Amino acid sequence: xxxxxxxxxxxxxxxxxxxxxxxxxxxxxxxxxxxxxxxxxxxxxxxxxxxxxxxxxxxxxxxxxxxxxxxxxxxxxxxxxxxxxxxxxxxxxxxxxxxxxxxxxxxxxxxxxxxxxxxxxxxxxxxxxxxxxxxxxxxxxxxxxxxxxxxxxxxxxxxxxxxxxxxxxxxxxxxxxxxxxxxxxxxxxxxxxxxxxxxxxxxxxxxxxxxxxxxxxxxxxxxxxxxxxxxxxxxxxxxxxxxxxxxxxxxxxxxxxxxx
Amino acid sequence: xxxxxxxxxxxxxxxxxxxxxxxxxxxxxxxxxxxxxxxxxxxxxxxxxxxxxxxxxxxxxxxxxxxxxxxxxxxxxxxxxxxxxxxxxxxxxxxxxxxxxxxxxxxxxxxxxxxxxxxxxxxxxxxxxxxxxxxxxxxxxxxxxxxxxxxxxxxxxxxxxxxxxxxxxxxxxxxxxxxxxxxxxxxxxxxxxxxxxxxxxxxxxxxxxxxxxxxxxxxxxxxxxxxxxxx
Numbered sequence: 001x002x003x004x005x006x007x008x009x010x011x012x013x014x015x016x017x018x019x020x021x022x023x024x025x026x027x028x029x030x031x032x033x034x035x036x037x038x039x040x041x042x043x044x045x046x047x048x049x050x051x052x053x054x055x056x057x058x059x060x061x062x063x064x065x066x067x068x069x070x071x072x073x074x075x076x077x078x079x080x081x082x083x084x085x086x087x088x089x090x091x092x093x094x095x096x097x098x099x100x101x102x103x104x105x106x107x108x109x110x111x112x113x114x115x116x117x118x119x120x121x122x123x124x125x126x127x128x129x130x131x132x133x134x135x136x137x138x139x140x141x142x143x144x145x146x147x148x149x150x151x152x153x154x155x156x157x158x159x160x161x162x163x164x165x166x167x168x169x170x171x172x173x174x175x176x177x178x179x180x181x182x183x184x185x186x187x188x189x190x191x192x193x194x195x196x197x198x199x200x201x202x203x204x205x206x207x208x209x210x211x212x213x214x215x216x217x218x219x220x221x222x223x224x225x226x227x228x229x230x231x232x233x234x235x236x237x238x239x240x241x242x243x244x245x246x247x248x249x250x251x252x253x254x255x256x257x258x259x260x
Numbered sequence: 261x262x263x264x265x266x267x268x269x270x271x272x273x274x275x276x277x278x279x280x281x282x283x284x285x286x287x288x289x290x291x292x293x294x295x296x297x298x299x300x301x302x303x304x305x306x307x308x309x310x311x312x313x314x315x316x317x318x319x320x321x322x323x324x325x326x327x328x329x330x331x332x333x334x335x336x337x338x339x340x341x342x343x344x345x346x347x348x349x350x351x352x353x354x355x356x357x358x359x360x361x362x363x364x365x366x367x368x369x370x371x372x373x374x375x376x377x378x379x380x381x382x383x384x385x386x387x388x389x390x391x392x393x394x395x396x397x398x399x400x401x402x403x404x405x406x407x408x409x410x411x412x413x414x415x416x417x418x419x420x421x422x423x424x425x426x427x428x429x430x431x432x433x434x435x436x437x438x439x440x441x442x443x444x445x446x447x448x449x450x451x452x453x454x455x456x457x458x459x460x461x462x463x464x465x466x467x468x469x470x471x472x473x474x475x476x477x478x479x480x481x482x483x484x485x486x487x488x489x490x491x
Contacts (some may be wrong), residue, residue, distance in 0.1 A: 004359045026365075034366050035270050042266065070361045071264040078267070078420060081437045085426035107427070115267060115424075122266025122364055130358045138358075148288055150295045150302055155351050157306030158313070162355065165307075165314040173318075189452070193459035196315055200460070201468050207307035211300040 004166070005067070005130040012057045014132035018232045019141050025240060026129045032247055033121035038257040039114050042121030044250055048243070049124035057132045067127065068120075075119050083112035135159050140227035149222055156223065161206065169199055261416045261446060262356070262371055265364025272423040277369030280350075283377050287347040294344070305340075309348040312336050313355055320452055329362075330453045334408030335460070337380030338387050338401060339475055345384075349376035374415035383408035397478060397486055398458040406454030413446040414439065 009015060014022070029049060033042040050068075053059050086108040094103035139159075142152050172195050176182065181191035268276070294301055315332040336345045350372050357363040363371050383404040390400030421435030465472060469483045478486075 005361060006359050030265065030366050034266050034268075034273065067361045074262070074264060075267070077441050078438070081420075081434070081441055082424050085429075085434050085437050086424050105427075111424070115269075118266035118269075119264050120266070122366060123264060123361065126265050126357060126364055127361065130361065135355075135358065148292060150291065151288060151347070151351075153302055154306045154309060154348075155354075157303060158309040158351060159355070161307050161310035162313050162359075165310050166317075169314050169318065189456060189459070192318070192320065193456050194463060195318070196456070197460040197463035197467070199314065200311055200464055201471070203307040203311045204304070204468070204471050207304040208300075210303040210307070214303065215300075 004163075005127075006134055008059055008063065008131050009134040012059065012132045014052075014057045015134060015137065016230065017132075017236065018230045019133060019137050021232050021236060021240065022129065022133055023141065025243070026125045028244060028247070029125040029128075030122050032251060033118050033125065036118065036121075036251055037114075038254040039117035040254040040257055041247070041251045042114075042117040045121040045247070046117070046124045049121075049128045053124070053128045053131050057128070059127075059131045064127070064131075068123065071119060071123060075116055079112040079116050082115060083108045086111050137227075139225060143225065143227075153223060157210070161203065164206070165199060165203055168202055169195060172198060261374070261413055261442065262353075262363040263367040263374075263416060263419065264362075265357075265367055267364070268367050268370055268419070268423050272419070273366045273369060275369075276367075276373050276419065280369045280372040280377060283346050284350050284372065287343040287345075290343040291347055305344065305348065308336070308340065309351055312348060313352045316352065316356065317360060320449065320456070330456070331375055331379065331409060331412060333375055333379050333412070334383035334405035334453070335457050337383040337408065338404055339477060342377070342380045342384045345380040346372070346376050349380070352376075370416075370419050374412045374419065378415045379408040379412035382411040391478075397482060398462060401461050402454040402458040404454075405457035406450045409446070409450030409453055413442055413450070417442060 029045045033045050036042055050064065054061055054064055083104050084102055090106045091103050092106055092109055136159075139152065139156055142155070173191075176191040176195065180187065182188045291305075312332045312335075315335075316329050318329065320330050333345060333349055336348060340348070350368075353363055353368060353371050353376060357365060357368065386407050387400055387404040390403060391397075417438035418435055420438045421431050424434055425431045426433040426437065461472075465478075465483060465486060469487070472478055473480055473483060
């Protein structure tokens with residue numbers, strides 16, 4: 001919970017690059033990954049994006065290797081199901097359990113590998129965005145879209161209060177822990193419910209206070225924001241074009257590739 | 261239960277966006293009317309959203325030792341109604357993807373559909389029906405939060421099953437397979453979350469029941485009745 005990726009994004013040197021360029025690369029990477037038909041493309045995206053995040057973005061390697069495992073349990077479980085139930089082709093492996101015959105065939109196996117590769121590729125793209133672009137920078141992007149003002153307003157205030165409430169929640173949690181509040185399941189449930197309810201009450205009071213203080217400072221439902229223009233530099237543009245070229249040619253060349 | 265980035269193949273992630281975007285737009289429209297009426301709702305909604313985010317990033321106490329997080333959407337639906345919950349949880353899901361690496365951007369539509377729309381709608385329906393049937397308030401809250409979680413889990417399984425139909429047996433077989441595998445963790449977790457939500461409402465009503473009355477969650481009389489029962 002303390003690992004809010006935004007904290008690392010604020011320290012990243014890539015923060016000072018053009019937001020639209022980063023968004024563009026990430027979008028292209030995600031779409032190329034999710035629509036690829038061979039596991040090579042997502043794996044290429046995964047390796048290049050991880051490299052960019054760690055080398056250019058200066059993300060600590062330890063953190064990166066930890067967060068890359070977040071989707072592991074969900075992805076492994078689902079991939080196993082896909083391997084068993086999806087596709088047709090030669091049978092690779094089978095066993096019977098409780099009278100059911102379960103078999104993995106080549107179609108299902110390829111699909112499972114492809115899905116795992118796609119998730120890896122997509123997640124690394126997401127990490128690239130999350131670890132190099134702090135939310136404050138993305139607000140100026142959101143402002144440029146035609147979403148309603150109050151929607152952006154709510155997201156901005158939410159962003160601010162997330163950190164306030166995490167502080168409150170953490171200090172309550174420490175206080176409960178040192179009083180053995182998480183000793184066993186029963187006390188943990190009680191502590192959790194108390195923590196959540198106090199958090200709700202505190203946040204509600206905070207909301208009322210915020211309204212009063214903002215109103216007394218002439219808040220009219222719109223906060224103006226300062227955003228710095230950061231034009232795309234030529235080397236960045238060239239690198240992006242080269243990268244996209246590689247991506248497209250790899251997708252084209254490996255379109256029929258599969259393991260079995 | 262989040263579907264992670266890149267997991268849903270081509271026609272399906274777009275289709276779930278097609279499903280979710282109109283609902284979010286409708287929620288925004290509703291929100292717009294509300295904001296025009298009373299402007300003080302903006303900071304309140306913002307803190308509510310932040311609250312949902314923080315709650316969903318806390319670890320639930322669980323028996324098995326597996327780490328798991330509450331969704332908080334059932335509770336939000338009871339407090340704010342499903343339309344506003346859809347908007348708030350879409351922001352929360354975006355933040356979860358960007359801050360906690362939970363969920364994703366191409367699967368955003370599918371996740372909003374399961375966690376921001378269908379779960380809360382179910383919770384709200386159960387809550388309204390239960391209050392009308394004059395059941396105990398905490399039982400109703402428990403049922404609403406639990407069923408919201410189960411609804412989310414069933415919808416996620418359907419989403420995965422539709423995207424990856426089983427070769428002999430088709431969509432139904434694969435939905436059953438996904439339901440079966442995720443049931444191990446999701447069924448008890450939903451019950452834990454439901455119980456904790458009910459407990460949480462109990463504490464809030466003990467300490468600050470006027471907020472609940474203001475949000476039209478319960479009436480003054482039922483607060484008095486509950487407090488009479490507690491003391």
